[in-house]
Amino acid sequence: MQRGFPRAEFEGRMRRVQAMMAENDLAAILVTTHPDVYYFTGFLTRFWESPSRPWFVILPQSGEPVAVIPGIGEALMRSTWVQDIRTWAAPDLRDDGVSLLAETLREVAKGGRVGIPDGHESALRMPIADFERLKTMPDMPEIVSDAEIVRRARITKSEAEIAKIQVACDIAGRAFDRVHEIAQIGTSLETVFRHFQMLCLEEGADWVPYLAGGFGPEGYADVISPATTDPLQNGDCLMLDTGLVFDGYFCDYDRNFSLGKPPQLVADAHERLIEATAAGFEAAKPGARACDLYHAMDRVLTGGAGRNDNGRLGHGLGINLTEWPSFIAMDETVLEPGMVLTLEPGIETRNGNMLVHEEDIVITETGARYLSTPQRSEIRQI
Amino acid sequence: MQRGFPRAEFEGRMRRVQAMMAENDLAAILVTTHPDVYYFTGFLTRFWESPSRPWFVILPQSGEPVAVIPGIGEALMRSTWVQDIRTWAAPDLRDDGVSLLAETLREVAKGGRVGIPDGHESALRMPIADFERLKTMPDMPEIVSDAEIVRRARITKSEAEIAKIQVACDIAGRAFDRVHEIAQIGTSLETVFRHFQMLCLEEGADWVPYLAGGFGPEGYADVISPATTDPLQNGDCLMLDTGLVFDGYFCDYDRNFSLGKPPQLVADAHERLIEATAAGFEAAKPGARACDLYHAMDRVLTGGAGRNDNGRLGHGLGINLTEWPSFIAMDETVLEPGMVLTLEPGIETRNGNMLVHEEDIVITETGARYLSTPQRSEIRQI
Numbered sequence: 001m002q003r004g005f006p007r008a009e010f011e012g013r014m015r016r017v018q019a020m021m022a023e024n025d026l027a028a029i030l031v032t033t034h035p036d037v038y039y040f041t042g043f044l045t046r047f048w049e050s051p052s053r054p055w056f057v058i059l060p061q062s063g064e065p066v067a068v069i070p071g072i073g074e075a076l077m078r079s080t081w082v083q084d085i086r087t088w089a090a091p092d093l094r095d096d097g098v099s100l101l102a103e104t105l106r107e108v109a110k111g112g113r114v115g116i117p118d119g120h121e122s123a124l125r126m127p128i129a130d131f132e133r134l135k136t137m138p139d140m141p142e143i144v145s146d147a148e149i150v151r152r153a154r155i156t157k158s159e160a161e162i163a164k165i166q167v168a169c170d171i172a173g174r175a176f177d178r179v180h181e182i183a184q185i186g187t188s189l190e191t192v193f194r195h196f197q198m199l200c201l202e203e204g205a206d207w208v209p210y211l212a213g214g215f216g217p218e219g220y221a222d223v224i225s226p227a228t229t230d231p232l233q234n235g236d237c238l239m240l241d242t243g244l245v246f247d248g249y250f251c252d253y254d255r256n257f258s259l260g261k262p263p264q265l266v267a268d269a270h271e272r273l274i275e276a277t278a279a280g281f282e283a284a285k286p287g288a289r290a291c292d293l294y295h296a297m298d299r300v301l302t303g304g305a306g307r308n309d310n311g312r313l314g315h316g317l318g319i320n321l322t323e324w325p326s327f328i329a330m331d332e333t334v335l336e337p338g339m340v341l342t343l344e345p346g347i348e349t350r351n352g353n354m355l356v357h358e359e360d361i362v363i364t365e366t367g368a369r370y371l372s373t374p375q376r377s378e379i380r381q382i
Numbered sequence: 383m384q385r386g387f388p389r390a391e392f393e394g395r396m397r398r399v400q401a402m403m404a405e406n407d408l409a410a411i412l413v414t415t416h417p418d419v420y421y422f423t424g425f426l427t428r429f430w431e432s433p434s435r436p437w438f439v440i441l442p443q444s445g446e447p448v449a450v451i452p453g454i455g456e457a458l459m460r461s462t463w464v465q466d467i468r469t470w471a472a473p474d475l476r477d478d479g480v481s482l483l484a485e486t487l488r489e490v491a492k493g494g495r496v497g498i499p500d501g502h503e504s505a506l507r508m509p510i511a512d513f514e515r516l517k518t519m520p521d522m523p524e525i526v527s528d529a530e531i532v533r534r535a536r537i538t539k540s541e542a543e544i545a546k547i548q549v550a551c552d553i554a555g556r557a558f559d560r561v562h563e564i565a566q567i568g569t570s571l572e573t574v575f576r577h578f579q580m581l582c583l584e585e586g587a588d589w590v591p592y593l594a595g596g597f598g599p600e601g602y603a604d605v606i607s608p609a610t611t612d613p614l615q616n617g618d619c620l621m622l623d624t625g626l627v628f629d630g631y632f633c634d635y636d637r638n639f640s641l642g643k644p645p646q647l648v649a650d651a652h653e654r655l656i657e658a659t660a661a662g663f664e665a666a667k668p669g670a671r672a673c674d675l676y677h678a679m680d681r682v683l684t685g686g687a688g689r690n691d692n693g694r695l696g697h698g699l700g701i702n703l704t705e706w707p708s709f710i711a712m713d714e715t716v717l718e719p720g721m722v723l724t725l726e727p728g729i730e731t732r733n734g735n736m737l738v739h740e741e742d743i744v745i746t747e748t749g750a751r752y753l754s755t756p757q758r759s760e761i762r763q764i
Contacts, residue, residue: 044608046592046593121434127502128506208579328473
């Protein structure tokens, strides 16, 4: 598949946010994080792993983005559609881009207000002392909330974005189909994790930022812990949940495996999870709310008793492993075509253990479509 | 190697910051990022890849850390030395931990001031609107700078931390020694990247958060771009720079390889880089300043003409891929035993191309010790 996006894709993204900026009286939006910078510029690098340098991109209400970035990123930014690139020699312990950013914001915003993403799931990726200093610099435009404009732009995906997430899902699917090659009775979870990441890479992942999992005879107590050296036993249920990346886009789904014949408890729990996933899928269509999918799945899982311990039964997905909305009772986000989502029901088994299942879907004009190949009711056996 | 740290390690870390908190009149410090939370609690998970939920740990001036975290993290936090764990059902769109955090800060700080890391290389990992709301809640303690206390604690590493970084360096060393297995004339950089990550995992990496590289007959124009599908040619110089993780600690170094006999330009540049590295190593000892190492290397590279395009000639290393200090002319940080550092000289070749070399070292009582096995003057040939 072709890497990157055509220029028209970025122009379309800019038009969408610029229309919302006009409505909200914002002269510009300032973004500072990898997902937001990649979304608007196409600037893709793993160098964000280094927290040493801040990066800034300004989206004006009219015209093209302006990059205010460390010199080390200039060559790569020049390969994107961004023309106006201003750099400083970072790190600079006295003034790490703050004056250059202030100068550029004054010029671009022309006295108008500058929005920053400040709501749920956002963060400002610059030292907070520098942000405070920025706000008090002479003639600085007022900095306010971006009124969720960046969220509203990113929450629905273009066909080109969906195609990349589809590739990521397909890669993970092939890796899940090969788990029997790397996980046997006696294999430690640490070894399974290491080899599963190798399978993901071999099947085409660019990198594997996320892998979680667990195992036990009645499921697992926890879905975020690192791997242990404990060996798999006959009858254990093993879960692997991966967020691998293709061209900057994540998949995020899991599979459960039974080492040998599953105990009835586990077989039943798995069947219920698939039933809950199907109920979520059935409810997933334009106009439905995030909470409607939550309730559709929860009815199958608990008879409608209430919330799952993991906090939610799925979420958005894209440049981030997890994005808005959340499938919880209080999230009334209305689903629209192009939203990429995970259905992630969890069920308690016994003694504080649980099983969790996850699939990736996209909302279409009339309903939804699976991006992961949906798992059947029977748990996979190794 | 044993995973994690003994309780005494965390108690020692707390004592160090608590002494500095007393000196700086701070009743508590609030940390929000993976590296800071891992450093003080031992809470290690790849779940930080999900930006959906904020996490808080409060370090009181006396006593033990208090965790204020999403319920999904409770089981894992209970496996650490932290006893006081307060959770909320996150995500909560109305109040995502802010009230619980405020209540806990009031209780812990008892009217005193709360510090947050706000200086160079720091970021606050929570929505900025929630932070503003936190600051204005009734009876909230004053939030101020942490006076670089967290930086000062983390910048020198314990023997146990150095041992983990040593393991990470050894893993990368074995992977670098096998690059001839995966990179030949005609192999694309994309394939090299994919297979090199697999080598790192096979040799023992827990995960591979960072890989960069480049290639060309006169070096490479850029050290942060993702891989392309262009194939390696005879005479090309290939560079691979990896930050792989073992038990939460990074290595960060690179190796250059010549496909066949190197052009004289490349051979000479590589020799000069090794000479510069040796000069940096020679200057690396307790009492020397970061800028002294910069000048020692720069004298070899440019005759003392000035700064490298990458912005610096090395940096600190630990739970982050890059940490303080920076080897630049303006960084006067005094080196102390236990600091883990990278020496990373770069040299221009021709037509905007360059070569970059990197080694990892630790400052000892009398000088420095290599953690990576230092490369000899001759570039490696494939």
